[in-house]
Structure formats: C-alpha cells, structure tokens
Amino acid sequence: MHAFAALLDSLIYTRGRNAKLKLIGDYLRATPDPDRGWAMAALTGDLDLPAVKPALIRALIESRVDPVLFRMSRDYVGDTAETVALLWPVPDVPPTDVTPLTVGTVVDRLMHLSRSDAPAALAAMLDRLDAEERFALLKLATGALRVGVSARLAKQALADAFGLDVEAVEEVWHGLAPPYPTLFAWAEGTGEQPTPADVPVFRPFMLAHPLEDLRVDLADYAAEWKWDGIRVQLVHVAGATRLYSRTGDDVTAAFPDVAAAFATYGVVDGELMVRGDAQGARLGEGEGEGAGSFNALQQRLGRKVVSAKMLEEAPAFVRLYDILFDGAEDLRALPWTERRARLEAFAARLDPTRFDVSSVIAAADFTALEGIRAGARDAAIEGVMLKRRDSPYVAGRRAGLWYKWKRDPLTADCVMMYAQRGNGRRSSWYSDYTFGCWTGEQAGEGELLPVGKAYQGITDQEIAQLDRFVRQHTLNRFGPVREVEKSLVLEVAFDSIHESKRHKSGLAMRFPRIARIRTDKPAAEADTLAALRKLVT
Numbered sequence: 001m002h003a004f005a006a007l008l009d010s011l012i013y014t015r016g017r018n019a020k021l022k023l024i025g026d027y028l029r030a031t032p033d034p035d036r037g038w039a040m041a042a043l044t045g046d047l048d049l050p051a052v053k054p055a056l057i058r059a060l061i062e063s064r065v066d067p068v069l070f071r072m073s074r075d076y077v078g079d080t081a082e083t084v085a086l087l088w089p090v091p092d093v094p095p096t097d098v099t100p101l102t103v104g105t106v107v108d109r110l111m112h113l114s115r116s117d118a119p120a121a122l123a124a125m126l127d128r129l130d131a132e133e134r135f136a137l138l139k140l141a142t143g144a145l146r147v148g149v150s151a152r153l154a155k156q157a158l159a160d161a162f163g164l165d166v167e168a169v170e171e172v173w174h175g176l177a178p179p180y181p182t183l184f185a186w187a188e189g190t191g192e193q194p195t196p197a198d199v200p201v202f203r204p205f206m207l208a209h210p211l212e213d214l215r216v217d218l219a220d221y222a223a224e225w226k227w228d229g230i231r232v233q234l235v236h237v238a239g240a241t242r243l244y245s246r247t248g249d250d251v252t253a254a255f256p257d258v259a260a261a262f263a264t265y266g267v268v269d270g271e272l273m274v275r276g277d278a279q280g281a282r283l284g285e286g287e288g289e290g291a292g293s294f295n296a297l298q299q300r301l302g303r304k305v306v307s308a309k310m311l312e313e314a315p316a317f318v319r320l321y322d323i324l325f326d327g328a329e330d331l332r333a334l335p336w337t338e339r340r341a342r343l344e345a346f347a348a349r350l351d352p353t354r355f356d357v358s359s360v361i362a363a364a365d366f367t368a369l370e371g372i373r374a375g376a377r378d379a380a381i382e383g384v385m386l387k388r389r390d391s392p393y394v395a396g397r398r399a400g401l402w403y404k405w406k407r408d409p410l411t412a413d414c415v416m417m418y419a420q421r422g423n424g425r426r427s428s429w430y431s432d433y434t435f436g437c438w439t440g441e442q443a444g445e446g447e448l449l450p451v452g453k454a455y456q457g458i459t460d461q462e463i464a465q466l467d468r469f470v471r472q473h474t475l476n477r478f479g480p481v482r483e484v485e486k487s488l489v490l491e492v493a494f495d496s497i498h499e500s501k502r503h504k505s506g507l508a509m510r511f512p513r514i515a516r517i518r519t520d521k522p523a524a525e526a527d528t529l530a531a532l533r534k535l536v537t
Contacts (some may be wrong), residue, residue: 001101001129004039005136013149024154025161032258037179040158042140044151046178047246051113052122052141057084060123064089075480076356078427079146081138084126088134091127101128103140104179146424151247162187167204167395174248175201200235200242203267203324204395208385208402215366216403220334221386223361223369227319228294228382228402228496228510229273230301234262234318236516240331241271254303255316261354262318266346267325269393270318271493273297273356273380291319291380294496294510319358320347321385324393332393339393376407382495383407409493411515412437414529415448416488419480424457430470430482431455431463433488433514436505437527444524448486449505451532457493457513465517489518489526497535507532 003136007027014020024043028036043045058273063086105124113121122141126134155173159166164187172194176183185191231246241259243252252259257271273291288495290486292314300306300314323343324332331339340360347357361384373384383406391401414435422431431457440446458466466488473485493515500508507529 001103001106001136002134003027004035004103004140004236005133007330008136008139008145008147009132011149017153020149020153021157021160021251024149024157028158028161033181034107034179035182037181037184038103038107038140040154040180041178042143042145043147043149044173045143045153046151047107047140049107049110049141049143051115051118052110054080054142056118056122057081057138057142060084060119060126061087071479075421076428078421078423078461081135081142084138085131085135088126088131095336096125099129100136101125101133105138106137121244124154158183158187168193170202170204170395172201174242174244174250177316180276192228200240202233202235202242202244202248202331204248205231205233205246205269206322206395207397207401208392209397209399211386211403211405214403216386218363218365218369220390221388221392222340224321224358224385224387225362225376225381226383226385226406227271227273227291227358228380229291229319231269231273231299232272233267233269233324234258235267235403236262236265249318251301254300254306256306257311258316258318258354260349264346264349264354265327266323266344268318268320268343269322269324270320270355273314274300274314274316290317293527315353317354317356321329321354321358322393329331335390335392336387337389373405381407406495409495409515410497411491411493412451412501412532412535413518413521413525414451414492415523415526416469416484417448418481418483419466426463427456429463429467433466433490435492437529437532439529441528441530443526444530445528449529450503451505451507451511451529452492452494452509454492454497454512454514457515458517460518462514487523489523490514491516491518497532499536505529507536 004027005223007023011020014023027039031039036045043169057461070083073087073504074080077083100178109125112119125137155169156166158164161171169183169284171232172183176194182191186193229366230251233244233523235244236243241252241262243248243255243259245251258272267469274297275290275292283529295317297314300310300316313535320343323328323339323346326342326346331342344357347355361369361372362374369384383404386403386405388401394401415438417436418434419430420432420434421427422429432453434450436448436450436455438444438446439449469488470482470484473487474482475485491514492509492512494509494512496510498508498510499506502508
C-alpha cells in the first residue's frame with residue numbers, strides 16, 4: 001500500500017499534466033501485478049467495493065474518537081478519508097500480523113467481504129497502516145479518489161509508459177476486467193494485443209468545442225438539434241448488446257427496453273431520452289419530437305433494476321446522431337455526409353418506437369439558424385450541433401470539426417437562504433448556496449421556499465465575498481449548514497426548470513449556477529415561484 005499511497009499523495013500536490021503522467025507511468029512500470037491493475041481500476045473509476053460505505057467508515061471512527069471532534073474536523077477538512085486517516089488512534093493491542101499490505105491484498109479482502117464482516121476487517125487493516133496508507137485505503141475502498149486524474153489521463157499515462165497507442169487502449173478497455181492481466185501482458189510484450197472483435201466494447205466518443213463567437217458557413221457544416229438526455233453508445237456484437245454513457249459506464253441495466261430492441265450488429269451514437277408524457281407521445285411530432293425533459297429521464301438513471309411500472313410510464317428511446325460500425329465494417333474514417341446516409345439506412349432496420357434519427361435543421365444561412373435556435377425553448381432541446389460535412393468520427397475534441405451551440409440560459413433573481421462548506425480546497429469556505437423565491441403573487445410577499453442549490457459559476461474572489469456574508473449574517477447552525485439572513489440576492493442561471501414532487505417549492509432547476517451577486521437589489525424584489533413556473537417547459 002505504501003507505493004500506492006505515495007502515488008496518491010504526489011498526485012494531489014502535482015498540478016502539471018505531464019508531471020502527473022510521469023508519476024502514474026513510473027508507478028505502473030515499477031509495480032507488479034495485480035497491484036498496478038487494481039490501481040488503474042481505482043484511478044479510472046472501475047473499482048467497485050460495495051461492502052464499504054461512508055456510513056460504515058463514520059461508525060468506525062466515531063466508536064474510537066469523540067464523535068463531535070470527528071464531525072467538527074470533517075467539517076473543516078472537507079474530506080472524510082483524510083479526516084479518518086489523521087484521527088485514527090493507535091490500537092491498544094498491536095496487530096499480530098505485521099506483513100505489509102499490498103493493493104491486491106486489500107482489494108481481494110474487501111471484494112469478498114459480507115456487510116457483517118466489513119467493519120472488523122476494515123478496522124483491522126486501518127490498525128496496520130500509517131496515516132498516509134490509511135488515506136489511500138479509504139480512497140480505494142470508497143472509490144472517491146479526487147486526486148486530479150481523469151480516466152483518460154490514467155489511460156494516457158499507461159500508454160505513454162509502455163509505448164502504446166492510447167486510442168488502442170481505449171478501444172479494448174471496456175472489454176477487459178480489472179486487474180487487466182492481458183492489458184499489461186500486451187504492454188510488456190509478453191502477450192498479444194486484446195481485440196474488440198468478439199465483445200461489445202466501448203469506443204471513445206467524438207466531442208465538440210463550444211461555438212462561442214464563431215460563425216460558420218452552412219455549406220461546410222450541417223446543423224442538428226442538441227437534445228437534452230444522456231449521450232450513449234449502443235453496441236451489438238456476438239448476440240450481446242451494451243449501452244455505454246459518455247464516460248464509458250455500462251448503463252444497460254437501467255434501460256433493458258432499449259437494449260432488447262437493439263439487436264442489429266453495429267455501433268451507433270445517440271441521445272438516450274424518455275417519451276414526452278405518460279401516454280407515450282409518438283416520435284417525430286412537434287418541436288421536441290416526442291421527447292420528455294431530462295427530469296423525466298433522471299427517474300431511471302442509476303437504477304440496477306427497473307420496475308414494470310417505470311418501463312411503462314417512462315419508456316426510453318434513442319435519438320441517433322452517428323454510426324461507427326455497420327456490422328463489422330468500421331465507418332469512422334468516412335466523412336459525416338457518408339456516415340449520415342449509412343446511419344439512415346441502418347436506422348430503417350430498427351424498431352421505430354425505440355430509435356429515430358436526429359433531424360438536420362433546414363436553414364438557408366447562419367443568420368437564419370440563429371433565429372431558429374433562438375425560438376427553440378422545448379424542454380428536450382439543449383441547443384444546436386454544427387458538424388463539418390467532411391469530418392471523420394474521431395475520439396475526443398478536434399478543432400474545427402464539431403461545435404456545440406447551447407441555447408442561452410434562463411435566469412432568476414433568488415435569495416440566499418442557507419450555505420454549506422465546500423469540499424477539497426473549498427472545505428474552509430462556505431461555497432455551496434441554497435436559494436429561494438417568494439410564494440406570494442408579488443415579489444416580497446409570502447415566504448421564501450428553496451428552488452435550488454449551486455456552487456458553480458463564481459470566482460474565488462466572489463466565494464470569499466459570499467463566505468464573509470455567511471459568517472456575518474448567520475441565524476442558525478445545522479451541523480455544516482448555516483441559515484443566513486434573507487437579504488442577499490443571487491442571480492441564478494439555469495438550463496431549464498421542471499415541476500418536482502420531491503421539492504417543497506414544487507420546482508427543480510437543471511444545472512443551476514451563480515451568474516451574479518446582486519448587492520444592488522433588495523431581497524423583496526427577488527422573483528416569485530409563480531414567475532418561475534411560467535418558465536417550466
């Protein structure tokens with residue numbers, strides 16, 4: 001564990017990308033199997049140890065130190081693993097087993113634990129480690145590394161360390177299981193390169209750059225709607241179907257209805273959504289073309305088992321954007337225009353109640369497209385995609401090929417009601433804000449009810465300003481949360497707003513972020529819930 005702990009510690013305090021690549025590469029070359037494979041699984045988010053939950057860790061530490069001390073320390077530090085690692089007491093009776101723990105040993109032990117055995121086993125391991133190693137163990141167990149390393153960066157580090165093509169690594173990654181013995185055998189030249197031919201593996205998505213102030217010629221670019229669901233890749237190979245999210249997560253279990261309907265050999269890229277109403281609006285009708293809001297889709301996300309009732313009330317479908325493989329034929333090198341024709345032919349063989357093709361927007365020129373985009377406020381539309389007609393399908397963002405042109409956000413003036421400390425480097429600042437609007441017919445009438453929570457959109461200087469306000473205007477404390485004087489107005493930007501039975505206000509914002517601090521505006525002039533309901537789509 002010592003080497004892995006040293007790696008995490010170094011990554012936390014290393015900012016440069018190249019320096020992080022070297023740290024990971026050096027570790028992978030120096031560390032034997034299976035430790036390096038399990039480390040890669042942890043760094044890429046592919047390690048699942050269900051027996052260890054945050055509640056278990058809290059119970060263990062609170063049985064050993066003053067619970068109030070732990071909670072106050074956790075509140076200040078902002079990270080449970082770091083707090084527990086530092087507070088964990090030296091055991092009264094030294095452990096009899098002093099054999100150094102390895103990553104492989106730890107993972108094997110935790111992976112085969114029952115819920116009842118987990119507390120004693122985890123405590124025994126923590127007793128044998130120093131603070132740095134305890135931190136690494138807890139990060140490994142919970143899967144929340146937060147060391148500034150993305151899955152792509154970890155794979156790039158592996159590729160660089162062994163002279164591999166990172167795209168080839170990505171190509172086979174999701175067909176392999178931790179601790180990746182075949183991958184490391186290939187990397188070291190002792191085994192053959194894994195092939196994705198016989199398993200439904202994930203291929204990296206092609207992504208878009210923000211359009212910003214650029215204007216493009218529609219003779220060179222095609223325009224499509226950008227739909228507000230989740231981007232998915234559907235893969236059907238050797239009789240098996242998988243749905244992958246943009247990050248490569250397998251979401252097949254949450255959408256068995258879509259997986260069952262995709263039985264044609266190939267790989268396609270599209271937007272996963274649910275129907276627009278409980279009766280199942282037909283596809284291809286109206287601006288939203290039968291699609292429901294993201295709020296409706298969210299009811300099914302993350303579920304391992306989907307009930308028959310949910311399958312009936314929120315039927316899922318995929319709006320297809322592109323095709324990567326038609327059967328065994330790799331189409332990614334073809335220009336977009338040719339792939340589009342192949343996609344339309346491929347989609348004609350699919351169930352039309354589960355799959356359709358995202359339509360191309362008919363616009364004479366860019367000015368006309370601006371007008372069409374400005375008038376699109378359907379809940380299912382997030383903006384416009386602009387795709388160069390001769391572009392191949394390449395992984396990642398490539399300059400000049402695809403652009404995303406999101407619709408302008410909605411805004412509302414809300415009153416700060418509560419504040420909470422952030423995590424990580426924001427742990428000493430009150431940087432998460434809950435805000436509300438008035439229940440009365442007019443601004444300032446009735447009471448304030450929360451309509452959202454946000455921590456994005458503001459600078460460090462603005463966080464410091466809001467932190468001062470929170471500390472100077474606190475009314476009540478509820479653990480790490482402070483209730484504040486209802487006097488500060490925040491202009492909140494959000495993508496859309498929906499009815500929600502889970503919130504007391506009856507409303508839920510999509511992607512709220514702080515746009516401005518309105519010190520010029522009194523709280524009595526903030527918006528009302530009635531005004532927000534007019535924005536519901």
